[in-house]
Amino acid sequence: MKNVQKQKRANKSLPFFFRDEFRVSLIIILISVALLITTFTFDIVPPILNRGIQPATFPKALLVLIIVMTLLIYYLATKNPWKVEKKLPRSFFLTLSSFVIFVVVSKTLDFFLAISALSIFVSYCWGEKRIFYLLLVGIIFPIIVFIFFETILGLRFPPGIITNIYYS
Amino acid sequence: MDNLLLMLAPLFSSKLLLVLFFGTLFGLILGVLPGLGPTTGGALILPFTMTLDPLSAIVLLTSIYCAGTYGGAITAVLINTPGTPAAAATCLDGYPLAQKGEAGRALGMATVSSTVGGIFSVVILVFFAPILAQLAYEFGQPEYFALAIFGLTMLASIGEGSPIKNLIAGAFGILISTVGKDFMTSIDRFTFGINELTEGIGFIPVVVGLFAMSEMLTQSTLINQVFNRIALKAIKLPSKDDYKKTWKTILRSSGIGSFIGVLPAEGGTVASLIGYSEAKRFSKNPDEFGKGSIEGIAGAEAANNAATGGAMVPTLALGIPGSATTAVILTGLIIHGVRPGPDLFREQPDFLYGIFGAMLIANILFFIFGFFGAKIFARITLVPNKILWPMIFAVSVCGTYSLNQSIIDVWIMLFFGVLGFFMRRYGFSVVPVIIGLILGELVEGTLRQSLVIFDGNWLMFFTRPIALTFFILSLIALAFPLIRSRKLKKK
Numbered sequence: 001m002k003n004v005q006k007q008k009r010a011n012k013s014l015p016f017f018f019r020d021e022f023r024v025s026l027i028i029i030l031i032s033v034a035l036l037i038t039t040f041t042f043d044i045v046p047p048i049l050n051r052g053i054q055p056a057t058f059p060k061a062l063l064v065l066i067i068v069m070t071l072l073i074y075y076l077a078t079k080n081p082w083k084v085e086k087k088l089p090r091s092f093f094l095t096l097s098s099f100v101i102f103v104v105v106s107k108t109l110d111f112f113l114a115i116s117a118l119s120i121f122v123s124y125c126w127g128e129k130r131i132f133y134l135l136l137v138g139i140i141f142p143i144i145v146f147i148f149f150e151t152i153l154g155l156r157f158p159p160g161i162i163t164n165i166y167y168s
Numbered sequence: 169m170d171n172l173l174l175m176l177a178p179l180f181s182s183k184l185l186l187v188l189f190f191g192t193l194f195g196l197i198l199g200v201l202p203g204l205g206p207t208t209g210g211a212l213i214l215p216f217t218m219t220l221d222p223l224s225a226i227v228l229l230t231s232i233y234c235a236g237t238y239g240g241a242i243t244a245v246l247i248n249t250p251g252t253p254a255a256a257a258t259c260l261d262g263y264p265l266a267q268k269g270e271a272g273r274a275l276g277m278a279t280v281s282s283t284v285g286g287i288f289s290v291v292i293l294v295f296f297a298p299i300l301a302q303l304a305y306e307f308g309q310p311e312y313f314a315l316a317i318f319g320l321t322m323l324a325s326i327g328e329g330s331p332i333k334n335l336i337a338g339a340f341g342i343l344i345s346t347v348g349k350d351f352m353t354s355i356d357r358f359t360f361g362i363n364e365l366t367e368g369i370g371f372i373p374v375v376v377g378l379f380a381m382s383e384m385l386t387q388s389t390l391i392n393q394v395f396n397r398i399a400l401k402a403i404k405l406p407s408k409d410d411y412k413k414t415w416k417t418i419l420r421s422s423g424i425g426s427f428i429g430v431l432p433a434e435g436g437t438v439a440s441l442i443g444y445s446e447a448k449r450f451s452k453n454p455d456e457f458g459k460g461s462i463e464g465i466a467g468a469e470a471a472n473n474a475a476t477g478g479a480m481v482p483t484l485a486l487g488i489p490g491s492a493t494t495a496v497i498l499t500g501l502i503i504h505g506v507r508p509g510p511d512l513f514r515e516q517p518d519f520l521y522g523i524f525g526a527m528l529i530a531n532i533l534f535f536i537f538g539f540f541g542a543k544i545f546a547r548i549t550l551v552p553n554k555i556l557w558p559m560i561f562a563v564s565v566c567g568t569y570s571l572n573q574s575i576i577d578v579w580i581m582l583f584f585g586v587l588g589f590f591m592r593r594y595g596f597s598v599v600p601v602i603i604g605l606i607l608g609e610l611v612e613g614t615l616r617q618s619l620v621i622f623d624g625n626w627l628m629f630f631t632r633p634i635a636l637t638f639f640i641l642s643l644i645a646l647a648f649p650l651i652r653s654r655k656l657k658k659k
Contacts, residue, residue: 039357
């Protein structure tokens with residue numbers, strides 16, 4: 001409890017634009033405004049086909065509601081600041097970047113290869129250095145999962161370097 | 169009498185018994201592993217249920233739900249880390265008692281109170297779900313709209329964390345449900361020219377992303393964390409003295425848990441916290457709480473398992489999920505072509521009472537598994553995260569891909585994983601997003617159809633007594649956190 005209060009005091013001492021509540025609120029509002037602008041590009045249904053309200057009205061109302069509530073949490077946070085969150089460690093950014101690598105590899109090379117690469121990369125970054133376990137999580141287990149999904153669910157995985165070899 | 173026989177049907181089907189056996193086992197494993205749980209597990213197993221008939225599929229999901237909720241207690245007692253959020257309150261007394269060398273007694277009480285709570289809630293489910301379903305025959309579009317709004321406002325009222333943040337998360341969930349072709353006019357909304365988005369954003373990528381992938385990112389920040397595991401020799405059944413001390417607490421918490429479960433919110437998590445605090449309030453020895461009180465364990469565990477049956481009441485009777493896991497079960501029902509609601513009670517009683525019976529048996533099964541196998545299940549926590557999570561990633565990716573065979577779904581899952589991580593980091597619960605996503609189509613659809621009925625006159629909503637009652641309840645639900653915080657300030 002004391003720790004939380006200390007973290008809150010630490011947050012209050014920061015300039016407003018460095019505080020989490022400001023940055024989070026700003027991001028939510030900016031995204032909501034962008035989406036709100038997008039709703040104005042939705043097609044308008046002619047009155048004869050329109051049932052109830054226009055398709056854009058409901059999302060518009062939701063976005064306005066989100067903006068208003070975000071302003072409210074920011075206002076409340078000025079009185080009762082959020083606690084400062086600890087800095088994220090290197091392992092988090094490595095895991096996050098592995099997601100990006102996964103998207104790129106699955107799009108350009110191969111779905112299986114992407115899973116395999118991510119599994120080995122994450123396991124290694126989290127401290128696993130033993131080759132057997134790296135092979136277990138990166139190759140043996142994905143193969144089992146692949147075969148299981150293929151045979152039980154009759155699933156066909158997207159084409160790629162390795163999957164093409166497997167299917168041919 | 170007929171219904172009772174229908175409830176016993178799973179006992180006479182070897183296939184259903186096998187499904188129950190594996191569901192309970194799988195649920196226990198998921199519950200034991202911190203960061204996983206019945207919601208994530210249910211979402212991951214959903215694609216596999218496509219190979220089963222509807223009853224077996226839902227029996228599998230509900231047994232995972234019941235056993236997973238209990239499984240969290242094993243980790244809570246032995247390593248002071250709740251296996252599921254619903255077991256957070258169990259840590260408060262379970263771990264201190266285990267530190268005193270009484271891990272077996274703590275787990276014994278957790279097992280017994282979870283089973284009693286679970287069975288109590290199934291009884292509630294059997295009696296109240298049909299009554300609620302009968303009432304739902306009176307509901308038209310405006311009433312369903314008002315009910316869905318009430319469900320969402322309850323998230324603010326009794327959900328965990330900041331009420332306004334919960335409402336924002338709920339509104340965001342509804343917003344996600346608007347992506348794709350508008351179901352009334354077929355006009356594209358938020359598709360940004362991506363063809364795959366015209367069908368909307370699926371439930372599974374969002375759930376797996378918000379729960380499993382965001383947890384993977386959370387675990388990446390905790391790789392240096394060391395758990396102090398307490399050795400378990402064997403579970404002990406509670407003594408006569410323990411029963412004397414706790415039977416009232418178990419019954420009270422079972423009632424609280426069932427009631428909280430019925431309300432659309434975070435189900436077991438909130439129920440266990442309230443069950444725990446009420447156990448402390450009524451206890452003759454409140455000073456023992458936090459230091460290894462057996463009543464504390466009983467209060468929390470009976471309540472969180474009682475919430476399972478409670479949460480199934482609105483899910484089956486109205487099609488409104490009572491918790492995140494029941495949202496997954498609801499999706500399972502829809503995928504298998506079963507439409508929850510009053511008609512289900514009239515047209516498919518064998519299906520419904522089969523589920524009720526399966527839940528009852530699942531509660532007995534996890535008692536047996538827990539009692540005899542807790543020591544083995546506790547060892548599952550020894551699997552290092554650096555091996556476990558890459559494996560979970562592989563299953564999550566293939567499971568998400570399998571439903572629509574869409575790579576875009578996998579990317580959506582990863583996106584929601586990152587989003588879910590930051591939401592949780594800044595105090596936004598991810599559960600309202602799931603509830604909002606499930607209720608989104610109902611909210612918008614009933615609103616628009618009601619406006620057609622009312623010829624665009626909004627005020628007509630207030631001329632319908634049931635709808636008006638739900639609106640008043642929604643206002644009370646919104647005002648409740650305000651009143652509660654003022655009361656706390658006065659104290």
